[in-house]
Amino acid sequence: MPDRTRATNERIVAELEHAAPLTRRELATRLALPVTTVTSAVERLLLDGTLREHTDEPGRTPGRGRPPRHLALAARQLVAVVVVGHRTLEAAVVTLDGVIETRAVRPFDPRAADDVVGPGVALLRQALDGSGLDPEEIGGAVLALPRPYRAGAGSPWPARSTIRDPAAPPPAWLATDPAPALADALGVPAVAENDANLAALGEVARGAATGLDDVVYVDLVPGFGAGVVAGGALVHGRLGFAGELGHVQVDEHGPLCVCGNRGCLIRVATVQHVIEQLRPTYPASLTFEDVVGLAEAEDPDVHRVLADLGRTLAPILATVCLVLDPQAIVVDGALGAGSRAVVAGIRERIERALPRRVFEELRLVPGTLADQAELVGAAALASSTRLLRAPRRGGADESAAVAGSVPA
Ligand SMILES: [Zn+2]
Helix, strand or coil: CCHHHHHHHHHHHHHHHHHCCECHHHHHHHHCCCHHHHHHHHHHHHHCCCEEEECCCCCCCCCCCCCCCEEEECCCCEEEEEEECCCEEEEEEEECCCCEEEEEEEECCCCCCCCCHHHHHHHHHHHHCCCCCCHHHEEEEEEEECCCCECCCECCCCCCCCCCCCCCCCCHHHHCCCHHHHHHHHCCCEEEEEHHHHHHHHHHHHCCCCCCCCEEEEECCCECEEEEEECCEECCCCCCCCCCHHHCECCCCCCECCCCCECEHHHCCEHHHHHHHHHHHCCCCCCHHHHHHHHHCCCHHHHHHHHHHHHHHHHHHHHHHHHHCCCEEEECHHHCHHHHHHHHHHHHHHHHHCCHHHHHHCEEEECCCHHHHHHHHHHHHHHHCCCCCCCCCCCCCHHHCCCCCCCC
């Protein structure tokens, strides 16, 4: 969405927050904008469920021309988000503008699980308990998956689990699209999306790349991957593999990867690998949280290892820059000061691998949303795809519910 359009939408919503109801003409006067600009913005905001309009006017004498149509904000709608991590399951409820209302996390091994929806919904109920939120306000749901994902098909991953008996069938949630089951369980429209793609949307909607249309988001935790936004839309590719940069082959004779390829970069570009590199000189109990803390304390050895990680990733990101010519590369902010060290390593190496002009105009920054990027992105996805069921209260007609599909 162009900056000006976004700014107009935000001004209209802000005005209606304290002065509703207003007509289109009243809005235009208050905002000092042309009526045509306000009218077209209002049509978009009505369509995506942000606004509602009504013509009822108590005491008005019928038959005196067309009654004015008053605009107000639609009832607040909430988005339920289930994030399937590599070692955790998270459930949260967020507002359409990305504010996290409640959140719960528990350990979870997706490779050993037959189902992600049932446990996700149970955790969501747990998060809602005692939160004071009204479940009726949940208008849609988003499922974040730690795998490439294609709507309608699920994950194009090999039919194998690394933990189970190799002869056993793969976890069902890997082989089919789990979004319809989530929609059935919650009674609201639902979509699924790859986690790095959601984080990319989050940083574009409300983070380090706000307002940009061509952005590469680099995931660092737990391993290297990317989400690509081109021309304002997520890029999925044919199978959902677009941006799976952790599976770039760096050793053709290397160990077999979970993706079926050999010698994938993800074997050496993970936080776990960083921890292992530090272990000889740090306590054996060193954890991810310790690394983040040491990076925050400007520990030179931790910064060096993280900058080296950035240098390892840089040549691949340089190639990506020449394929996509993005405005920005946003690096996962979940490592705090450590993310800045990774960015420094990328910058140093990528400068030597790119045409000068491309490097000079590239915005290379850490993300600002840290571990909230996926949740904020889920809200942005729900909002931009008109995922949400029309509000049950607040005057809108429920029969007008729209469950838009996710754009390719
Ligand atoms: Zn791989």
